[in-house]
Every structure is written in C-alpha cells, then in structure tokens.
Amino acid sequence: MAEFFIPGQRAREALRRDIQMNTVRQGYIFEGNDGIGKKTVAREFAQMIFCSDKDKPCGKCHGCSMFKAGSHPDFFTLEQSPVKIEAVRDMNAELFVKPLISERKVFLIEHADEMNQESQNAFLKSFEEPPYYAVIILVTSSANKLLPTILSRGTRVSFTPFSQKEIEKFVCDKYSLTGARANFVARYSAGIVGRAIEICEDEEILEKRDSIINALAKLSHEKISILSVAEAMGATGRDTPTDADFYFDVFTSFFRDIAAMKAGGNIINTDYKDVIESFAANIRGSSARGVVDIASNTKSSMSANIKAKMKYDLWIINMLIKCWEEIYGTGNRS
Ligand SMILES: [Zn+2]
Known part of the structure; x- marks a missing residue:
C-alpha cells in the first residue's frame, strides 16, 4: 500500500505494463511539472529494463546492482542544462554502439526542452530511427518546446499532480507530520510531491514559516512593527536568502488566506486559523488582496532585476512599507 504514494504512481503503472507485456517503446516523452517525479520514475524504468529477475526491479541481480552503483555500461544520461550540441553529437555516436551487457541500451535526456533548435535537429534522426536495442527517454517540463516531429515520434507519458489527500497521506507516513502541518504542506505543494519533500526535509523551513506568521500576527498601527516581519523574512543582510521564494509564499499565503476567509473560501494555513481570523x-x-498584489509584484520585479542596485533587505523593507500603508492607510500615525 505504501507504494501508492511514490511519485508518479500513475505513470509508473503504465510503464510497468509496457515491461510486463513486452511492449517497451523506443522513444518516450515524460512530461510534467518540476519536482513531480519524472526523473525518479525514468531511472526506475531504466532499472526495470536492465533487471533480469521476474519481479522487476529486484535490486539484487547483476543489472540492478550495476545500475544502482551508477556504473551500468548500457545506461546513458544527458543531465546538462542547457543541452550543448556537442553532447547531442556524442550521444548520437553512442547510440550506435551496441549494448555491452544488456539487451537494451537506455538513453535519458533530463532537460529535453533545453535543447535548442539546432540540437533538436541534430537529435531528430536518432529519435526517429533508433537502432532496435535503444530506448530513449526525454524528460521535459514544457513539452511544447519540443519540435512537433519529435513530439509525434515519442510515446507521451504525462505526470499529473497528486491530490491533496494523497500528498497529505504521503507526508504523514513518511515524515510523521501532524494533521494541520501535513495539511499545510499538502496545500502548499499543490500536488507536486517534490515540493512537499523539499519542505519536509528542511527542518528550519517550517520554523521560518512560524516566525513569519508570528511576526505578521504582531503587525500593528505602529509602522516599526514591520521590522520584525522583515527580520523573519531574512532581510537581515543584502544577500537574498536561499529560501526567499518560500518566505514570499508564506507571506502571500497569509494575506490570501485573509481574503479567502473574508470571502468564505478555504484557507491554506489551517494550523494558524485563529491568527488569520483575528x-x-x-x-x-480589498486591503488583503492589495497586499497580495504588492508581494507578487515585488517578487517578480526582484527576479527581473537581478542586477538591480537594490538588495534583498531593501526590497523587503520597501515592500513591507507599501503593504503597511495598504493596510493602515498612508495618513496614519507613522
Ligand atoms: Zn534486478
């Protein structure tokens, strides 16, 4: 049963059927959001192809052991991003070298959509007419960037997001998170298991969320109260913290929850229902929605202005002043 919560379960089932029915195709296109489990499933699929046991992947046979050790001679990955044309040419050459120990040779291109036009053209013939032993897996988060000719030649395997309930059960089982927290992670991850794992595996990140929400709870008519929010969002130096995106999300979700609550909708931060209510x-x-807009605009301006003179702490302080004015009005005590 636990297996049900492994990333990309629906796609795995389809691929397992290909193996069982002996209908493994020569070209696959794995598509879906980042963090949804495409690469994990692609590797597992490759291992199943190399596995000589009936119960695949057994994890014990020669093929499995070599694969797990990262030294299977018939497994070729292209992890580059963006993909350089030289690498595509190398792969084309490699494609025509027969497998060494297995009946098949598996090629995995992890960022297929990052092949430019030239690279895709160089790769096209390989994908259209691969040698009989080759299995080529293209992984992409935006299949629409692939040439139509490539798209039409591959079997598309779509990775769909999990339901909130599935993610909730997954984080409960795997990370023993309590109800409200598991609920938050499930809502926040929007069905993308990689995102849920990211939060669960970073112990500090949930604590950071607590600090941000607690600081927001103390926001008041005193303008200076924005400083503790700034501090909680990591605006203590000029460098952007690595989890800045998450801090923005927490900040935004808090005000989005307020707007949702006022409109009678569902909230994300269910464990902070009381704080949000008060x-x-x-x-x-309208102010809550205004704050959400200010935060999203700040976030996108920041990423569009990597070289801007203003540094992270100033972006945040500026944003918080605007938000404070949106909430308490410009004419208020300062
Ligand atoms: Zn095996």
Whole structure:
C-alpha cells in the first residue's frame, strides 16, 4: 500500500505494463511539472529494463546492482542544462554502439526542452530511427518546446499532480507530520510531491514559516512593527536568502488566506486559523488582496532585476512599507 504514494504512481503503472507485456517503446516523452517525479520514475524504468529477475526491479541481480552503483555500461544520461550540441553529437555516436551487457541500451535526456533548435535537429534522426536495442527517454517540463516531429515520434507519458489527500497521506507516513502541518504542506505543494519533500526535509523551513506568521500576527498601527516581519523574512543582510521564494509564499499565503476567509473560501494555513481570523477582523478584504498584489509584484520585479542596485533587505523593507500603508492607510500615525 505504501507504494501508492511514490511519485508518479500513475505513470509508473503504465510503464510497468509496457515491461510486463513486452511492449517497451523506443522513444518516450515524460512530461510534467518540476519536482513531480519524472526523473525518479525514468531511472526506475531504466532499472526495470536492465533487471533480469521476474519481479522487476529486484535490486539484487547483476543489472540492478550495476545500475544502482551508477556504473551500468548500457545506461546513458544527458543531465546538462542547457543541452550543448556537442553532447547531442556524442550521444548520437553512442547510440550506435551496441549494448555491452544488456539487451537494451537506455538513453535519458533530463532537460529535453533545453535543447535548442539546432540540437533538436541534430537529435531528430536518432529519435526517429533508433537502432532496435535503444530506448530513449526525454524528460521535459514544457513539452511544447519540443519540435512537433519529435513530439509525434515519442510515446507521451504525462505526470499529473497528486491530490491533496494523497500528498497529505504521503507526508504523514513518511515524515510523521501532524494533521494541520501535513495539511499545510499538502496545500502548499499543490500536488507536486517534490515540493512537499523539499519542505519536509528542511527542518528550519517550517520554523521560518512560524516566525513569519508570528511576526505578521504582531503587525500593528505602529509602522516599526514591520521590522520584525522583515527580520523573519531574512532581510537581515543584502544577500537574498536561499529560501526567499518560500518566505514570499508564506507571506502571500497569509494575506490570501485573509481574503479567502473574508470571502468564505478555504484557507491554506489551517494550523494558524485563529491568527488569520483575528487579523482578518481588522483589515478590509480589498486591503488583503492589495497586499497580495504588492508581494507578487515585488517578487517578480526582484527576479527581473537581478542586477538591480537594490538588495534583498531593501526590497523587503520597501515592500513591507507599501503593504503597511495598504493596510493602515498612508495618513496614519507613522
Ligand atoms: Zn534486478
């Protein structure tokens, strides 16, 4: 049963059937959001192809052992991003070298959509007419960047997001998170298991979320109260913290929850329902939505201005001043 919660389960089932029915295709296109489990499943599929046991992947046979050790001679990966044309040419050459120990040779291209036009053209013939032993797997988060001729030649395997319930069960089982926290992770990850794992495996990140929400709870008519929010969001130096995106998400989700609560909708931060409720009592719904806009605009301006003179702490302080004015009004005490 636990197996049900392994990433990309639906895709895995389809691929397992290909193996069992002996209908493994020569060209696959794995498509789906980042973090959804495409690469994990692709590797597992490759291992099943190399496995000589009936129960695949057994993890014990020669093929499995070589694969797990990362030294299977018939497994070729292209991890580059962006993909350089030289690498594509190398792979084309490699494609025509017969497998050494297995009946098949598996090629995995991890960022297929990062092949430019030239690279895709160089690769096209290999994909259209591969040697009989080759299995080529293209992994992509945006299949629409692939040439139509490539798309039409591959079997498309779509990785769909998990339901909230599935993710919730997954984080409960694997990380023993309690109800409300598991619920938050499930809602926050939007069905993308990689995102859920990322949060669960970083112990500090959930604590950071607590600090941000607790600082927001103390936000008041005193403008200076924005400073503890700034600090909680890591605006203590000029460098952007590695988890900055997450901090923005937490900040935004808090105000989105307020707007949702006022409109009678569902909230994400269910474990902070009380805090959100009392904050919501003192803020207009339009202001909450205004704050969400200010935060999203700041986030996109920041990423569009990597070389801008302004540094992270100033971006945050500026954003918080705007938000504070949106909530408490410009004419208020300062
Ligand atoms: Zn095996």
